Amino acid sequence: MALVPYEEEAAGPRQLHSPWATFHFASRTIRLQQDWRRLGVAAVVWDAAVVLCAYLEMGGIDLRDRSVIELGAGTGLLGIVVTLL
DSSP, X not given: OOOOOXXXXXXXXXXXXXXXXXXXXXXXXXXXXXXXXXXXXXXXXXXXXXXXXXXXXXXXXXXXXOOOOOOSOTTSHHHHHHHHO
């Protein structure tokens, strides 16, 4: 695990400060509200969640009739996509 210092004033990942994040998975549009300033790192969609959602959507893993536990996934995009798949 790597810890990367983040400064609000510095040029950084602007998508984290957007109040909304919109994605297209499982033939659906998913729009999530983000609130970095009030809730911090748990209230944004991280790239790792998006990449894992895309991987699962490619169909390499059959999720039907499976139980999935999502831990530490920020806004819950991954759990939403797994449920749709």
